[in-house]
Amino acid sequence: MSKNRDSNDSRARALLLRVFFRTLAILMLFTVILFNFKSSLQVYSVMSLASTMNSLDSDSLAAYGLLYDIIFFFCVLIAIHIIWSGIITVSTRSPWFPLKSKNQKELYWMLFVVLNITCLIAVNSYFFPTSLVSYFRHTPVSEPLVWGGLASFLVISFYRGLFHLTTKSVALCISLLLIAGVLSPFISISQTRAQAQKDPNIIILGIDGLRPDHLKYLGADPKIAPNLNRVLDSMTVYKNAYTPQGRTYVAWMSLLTGKYPVNNGIRFNLAPPEMVNKTLPFIELLKERGYNTTYAIDERRFNQIDSSYGFNNTVGPKAGAADALISGLGDLPYLNILLLHPYSSYILPYLYNNRAYGKAYSPIAFNKAVIESLAHEAPNFLALHYCQLHWPYTSKDFISQPLENWDGNYNHYMYKEMIRSVDKQVADLFARLSQEGMLDDAIVYIISDHGESFKLPTFKTPVPQNLKAFPKTKSWGHGTNILDQQQSLILLARAEFKNGTVVTPAQKIDGLYSLVDIVPTLVSSLAISSTGISSASASRLNTASFDGITLPWTAEQVSHQRYVVVESSVPVKSINKSFIDKKEVMSETASNYEVRDDGKAYMRTKNYIELIAKKQRAIYFQNWQLSLLPDYDSPVLLNTATNEIYDTDNYRGDFNWQPMMRALCSQYKEDPGFDPHASCTEFIISHNTRN
Numbered sequence: 001m002s003k004n005r006d007s008n009d010s011r012a013r014a015l016l017l018r019v020f021f022r023t024l025a026i027l028m029l030f031t032v033i034l035f036n037f038k039s040s041l042q043v044y045s046v047m048s049l050a051s052t053m054n055s056l057d058s059d060s061l062a063a064y065g066l067l068y069d070i071i072f073f074f075c076v077l078i079a080i081h082i083i084w085s086g087i088i089t090v091s092t093r094s095p096w097f098p099l100k101s102k103n104q105k106e107l108y109w110m111l112f113v114v115l116n117i118t119c120l121i122a123v124n125s126y127f128f129p130t131s132l133v134s135y136f137r138h139t140p141v142s143e144p145l146v147w148g149g150l151a152s153f154l155v156i157s158f159y160r161g162l163f164h165l166t167t168k169s170v171a172l173c174i175s176l177l178l179i180a181g182v183l184s185p186f187i188s189i190s191q192t193r194a195q196a197q198k199d200p201n202i203i204i205l206g207i208d209g210l211r212p213d214h215l216k217y218l219g220a221d222p223k224i225a226p227n228l229n230r231v232l233d234s235m236t237v238y239k240n241a242y243t244p245q246g247r248t249y250v251a252w253m254s255l256l257t258g259k260y261p262v263n264n265g266i267r268f269n270l271a272p273p274e275m276v277n278k279t280l281p282f283i284e285l286l287k288e289r290g291y292n293t294t295y296a297i298d299e300r301r302f303n304q305i306d307s308s309y310g311f312n313n314t315v316g317p318k319a320g321a322a323d324a325l326i327s328g329l330g331d332l333p334y335l336n337i338l339l340l341h342p343y344s345s346y347i348l349p350y351l352y353n354n355r356a357y358g359k360a361y362s363p364i365a366f367n368k369a370v371i372e373s374l375a376h377e378a379p380n381f382l383a384l385h386y387c388q389l390h391w392p393y394t395s396k397d398f399i400s401q402p403l404e405n406w407d408g409n410y411n412h413y414m415y416k417e418m419i420r421s422v423d424k425q426v427a428d429l430f431a432r433l434s435q436e437g438m439l440d441d442a443i444v445y446i447i448s449d450h451g452e453s454f455k456l457p458t459f460k461t462p463v464p465q466n467l468k469a470f471p472k473t474k475s476w477g478h479g480t481n482i483l484d485q486q487q488s489l490i491l492l493a494r495a496e497f498k499n500g501t502v503v504t505p506a507q508k509i510d511g512l513y514s515l516v517d518i519v520p521t522l523v524s525s526l527a528i529s530s531t532g533i534s535s536a537s538a539s540r541l542n543t544a545s546f547d548g549i550t551l552p553w554t555a556e557q558v559s560h561q562r563y564v565v566v567e568s569s570v571p572v573k574s575i576n577k578s579f580i581d582k583k584e585v586m587s588e589t590a591s592n593y594e595v596r597d598d599g600k601a602y603m604r605t606k607n608y609i610e611l612i613a614k615k616q617r618a619i620y621f622q623n624w625q626l627s628l629l630p631d632y633d634s635p636v637l638l639n640t641a642t643n644e645i646y647d648t649d650n651y652r653g654d655f656n657w658q659p660m661m662r663a664l665c666s667q668y669k670e671d672p673g674f675d676p677h678a679s680c681t682e683f684i685i686s687h688n689t690r691n
């Protein structure tokens, strides 16, 4: 009798396993079909991208960290299939009606597989309408009532099966664990600041690529960014502010060190680690003073600042070369749905909160993660950077931009669309900061890291005055051309908040400013050198010679004798066009980069040094810009007020540009390959002879 039962049990187990493996096979087939479908639609295939990456260096793809990340991702994919197959197998164990024949059982199982897949695609279509595999978008199946009903039916079926297979207490335990796991991150206990602190919160909000001429204070339609304009209306805005270099990582490192790239050594994105001093004295000082420091960014492909730079917390996707590959493979319905849950950051670190994986990026989820990182019992330093305005301008929602805003320029049209999206994200952030009491005592900066050029017809080309030849003044993108003012002019605004409202003047300030001014200004407003820190740190701060100045609060404090320096990054031909082909960019630039064992892409040290020679360099003084361009043999003088452009050789006006030339030459004289046309040498000789 018992022998009989044993054999029955083992038969049931064998049957269960058979159902499980058949389910697993069919789900894997489903994934393969999705992959094939996606690659038939995508302009470039993931594999072609991978093969271009391969041409980067045969050793690179074998870099330990990169390999680990890719294997980890595939393990997660397999685990998802195994768990999902288990769920379907259990669900079919307690049928809703008696199944008599083998055929009926087969059909019942098939029905559950189909219903599971249908439900999955329906949920994906509802939450991620722009996903390539949202087959049910705008159909009744993607209505919450329909997929909600279907999902409930599937959950109940699963529990019926679970109760059938195990004892009630085991099933109950599994359910409780599941419910706790799914819901716990969504239960937030709102805290207010524990007690009055002596130091204010410091919040620096960066918006990638935001051009100030798209904001109200420079005359743009206020409806483009209503929330941001409202915040800026209450702040002190520095009208003529420049980025030291139009690249995210370089711009942020200049900000955080208070030094120009030429003085902090960080000249390009993806700088090799041995060229970077990751110790940021200002952040170290803040930590010593009791600050909780956070660096949050929603795309780490080009800006790899993370906890290794000394921050207590980092928010955003993992930085690594696997990002491009995994994002390309990623648009799968179960991955998208998992990304709705904060715990997916552990299993999908490259996809969670990654704006580069635009089809599933949620601006609000990113804000929530940022707020989570803030401390309530200590003052916070929060550096936060939004990348929605960066190419390729994808979003999980469809475009809502009115058609009359189409100006014949696709990138600019999408850019305006993404400004609306980032504007809502800013409004949500301020609402959350205020709700958490973070604006009760706070210093807030809003900046952009660079502008963006679209070669718009409205852009006024500088008027040449006796030029030998006409240097290129228009380009696409950012960091590519210093004569293109729209790449370097940025937003720089600040305010102090008390009890949720701004207590500093709402005004527009003249004069020239740079991102390097922020840290020196913070140091002086916190009076860091005088209180509460060890003497070692104080001396480190004193020896740190900032390139920046203290930002003025009043027009009387403005100095009109200030120089501001701007340099370009590497010129990339394939970026300099309206439709950027990722593969083309990769093959043009790939030879400059390598993947190291930590799985991250870096510029090769040799190229890093060689490319410094190709930089364009400029200095601003009042309404003048003086530039040295490697591919133009005379210094170029531009009057930013009249938009007239000269060779210094042919300039006959009254403006004394020589001090600018002296300052520019001395700023960059140590750079390898600087001044190929010997303009500085000639200038010094002629200047000395004239004297």
Ligand SMILES: [Zn+2]
Pocket: 208, 209, 247, 248, 249, 390, 449, 450
């Ligand atoms: Zn940027």
